[in-house]
Amino acid sequence: MDMAELTALLTPDGLRLLDETPAVGSADDVARTVSRLRAAGHSPDLVSAVVGQARLRARAKTKFGDFASRMLFTRAGLEQATRLSIAAAHAGRFQDAGIRHVFDLGCGIGGDALGLAALGMTVDAVDADEVTAAIAAYNLAPFGEDVRVRHARAEDEVADLGSAAPEATAVWLDPARRTAGHSETSRTRPEDWSPSLEWAFDLAARVPAGIKLGPGLDRALIPDDVEAQWVSVDGSTLELILWSGALARDGVRRAALVFRGKTVNEIRAAEDSPDEPARELGAFLHEPDGAVIRARLIGDVARSLEAGMLDPQIAYLTSDAALTSPFVQSFRVREELPTDAKALARALRERGIGTLEIKKRGVDVDPAALRTKLKLRGDESATLLLTRVGTTRRAILADRV
Structure with missing residues (x-):
C-alpha cells in the first residue's frame, strides 16, 4: 500500500466502504469487487486500497481472529506480524517482570503492541516506514493515550535510553530488512536489518529487552547472557525471542514454547541438553x-x-x-x-x-x-x-x- 491509497482509505467514507465490502478471497472475487466499486464511481486509489484490505483482512483471521475485521494491514506487515495468542504470551512476560512502559521498536502493524496495551502497559511504538506507522496508529487507536505511535527510526527514538532508563521500562525490538510500505520484510540476512543486530544487542545489554528474530538465526550470534526462546504453533517454528535483563528468567538460557490448538506448553533449561544415545527401533x-x-x-x-x-x-x-x-x-x-x-x-x-x-x-x-x-x-x-x-x-x- 502506498500513501495515496492510505490517504484515500483513511476517511469516514473510505472506512465505511471498507466495512461494507465482504471478504475477498479468490482472484475472481477481486475482479468482481474492483469492477463493482469502479462502476459505483469510486477513485482508483480508494478501490485499490479497499480491495487490498478486504483481501488481507480475510487472511488475517488466522492470526488475529475477529479483531482482523477492525484492523488495517500491509501484505508484508501481516506476514511478519506476531499472532495474537503469541503476542499475549509475550506481553504476559513483561507484566510478570513488573514492566509498565514498553518501547516497541519496529512495531510493524502493531500486533505486539496490541498484546502489551491489552494488559494495561504504556506503549511507545515506532516504525521507520511512514505508511506502516500510520496503519499501526489506526490499529492501536482504541487504547487512547496509553499507546503513542510515531514514524521514526528505532535508533533515534531511544538514543538516550540506557543505564538511566526509568524503572519498569523495557524495549521490544523487531529487527528486519524493510522496504517502503513494508512491501518486503525479511529476517534472513542480519547485515541488512534495521535496526542492526549489533545495535539491538547493545541496547538489550543496558535495558530489559525482548528481541524478535527468525527461528533459524545462527546460534553463534546469540549472546551468552540472554534467554533464547523458540516459539512454534501447530508444528511450525515461527520465531526466536531473545530476552535480556529482568525479562530473562533466572537459570533459563534455552526454552521452547509450543502452541498446539488451544494448549500451550513450554520446556526450558539452563543450557543445551545432551542427547540420549541411539537405540534400535522400538514400539x-x-x-x-x-x-x-x-x-x-x-x-x-x-x-x-x-x-x-x-x-x-x-x-x-x-x-x-x-x-x-x-x-x-x-x-x-x-x-x-x-x-x-x-x-x-x-x-x-x-x-x-x-x-x-x-x-x-x-x-x-x-x-x-x-x-x-x-x-x-x-x-x-x-x-x-x-x-x-x-x-x-x-x-x-x-x-x-
Missing part, C-alpha cells in the same frame, strides 16, 4: 517439535519419554514405553517396509492403504513425487516415516497416537 517413534529441536532440548524430551535417538544425527526418537509428550508427535510403529518405490507400493497395496501421510528426515525424497509413484488405493490409512540410520534408509509404517 513408538516420536518426532520432536521444531522449537524443541532449535532449542536443542531433544535430550530432555527423550528422557521424559524413556526414549533414545533412532540415529545420532536425525531428530527422531524411539521408545517402547507408551508415553506421550506435548513436545513431540508420537506414532505407534506397525512394521518396517521396503524403501524401493516399487516394492513399497506393492506392500501398501497389500495392506489396503489408500490414505498415506508421508514424513521424512535425513533422506532426499520428494513426498509428492513418491506419492504419485505409489498409486495408493484402499480404505485404510497410515503414516509412512522415511529416514535413515547411518547410511541405511528406513521406511517405517506407523499410526498417529
Whole structure:
C-alpha cells in the first residue's frame, strides 16, 4: 500500500466502504469487487486500497481472529506480524517482570503492541516506514493515550535510553530488512536489518529487552547472557525471542514454547541438553517439535519419554514405553517396509492403504513425487516415516497416537 491509497482509505467514507465490502478471497472475487466499486464511481486509489484490505483482512483471521475485521494491514506487515495468542504470551512476560512502559521498536502493524496495551502497559511504538506507522496508529487507536505511535527510526527514538532508563521500562525490538510500505520484510540476512543486530544487542545489554528474530538465526550470534526462546504453533517454528535483563528468567538460557490448538506448553533449561544415545527401533517413534529441536532440548524430551535417538544425527526418537509428550508427535510403529518405490507400493497395496501421510528426515525424497509413484488405493490409512540410520534408509509404517 502506498500513501495515496492510505490517504484515500483513511476517511469516514473510505472506512465505511471498507466495512461494507465482504471478504475477498479468490482472484475472481477481486475482479468482481474492483469492477463493482469502479462502476459505483469510486477513485482508483480508494478501490485499490479497499480491495487490498478486504483481501488481507480475510487472511488475517488466522492470526488475529475477529479483531482482523477492525484492523488495517500491509501484505508484508501481516506476514511478519506476531499472532495474537503469541503476542499475549509475550506481553504476559513483561507484566510478570513488573514492566509498565514498553518501547516497541519496529512495531510493524502493531500486533505486539496490541498484546502489551491489552494488559494495561504504556506503549511507545515506532516504525521507520511512514505508511506502516500510520496503519499501526489506526490499529492501536482504541487504547487512547496509553499507546503513542510515531514514524521514526528505532535508533533515534531511544538514543538516550540506557543505564538511566526509568524503572519498569523495557524495549521490544523487531529487527528486519524493510522496504517502503513494508512491501518486503525479511529476517534472513542480519547485515541488512534495521535496526542492526549489533545495535539491538547493545541496547538489550543496558535495558530489559525482548528481541524478535527468525527461528533459524545462527546460534553463534546469540549472546551468552540472554534467554533464547523458540516459539512454534501447530508444528511450525515461527520465531526466536531473545530476552535480556529482568525479562530473562533466572537459570533459563534455552526454552521452547509450543502452541498446539488451544494448549500451550513450554520446556526450558539452563543450557543445551545432551542427547540420549541411539537405540534400535522400538514400539513408538516420536518426532520432536521444531522449537524443541532449535532449542536443542531433544535430550530432555527423550528422557521424559524413556526414549533414545533412532540415529545420532536425525531428530527422531524411539521408545517402547507408551508415553506421550506435548513436545513431540508420537506414532505407534506397525512394521518396517521396503524403501524401493516399487516394492513399497506393492506392500501398501497389500495392506489396503489408500490414505498415506508421508514424513521424512535425513533422506532426499520428494513426498509428492513418491506419492504419485505409489498409486495408493484402499480404505485404510497410515503414516509412512522415511529416514535413515547411518547410511541405511528406513521406511517405517506407523499410526498417529
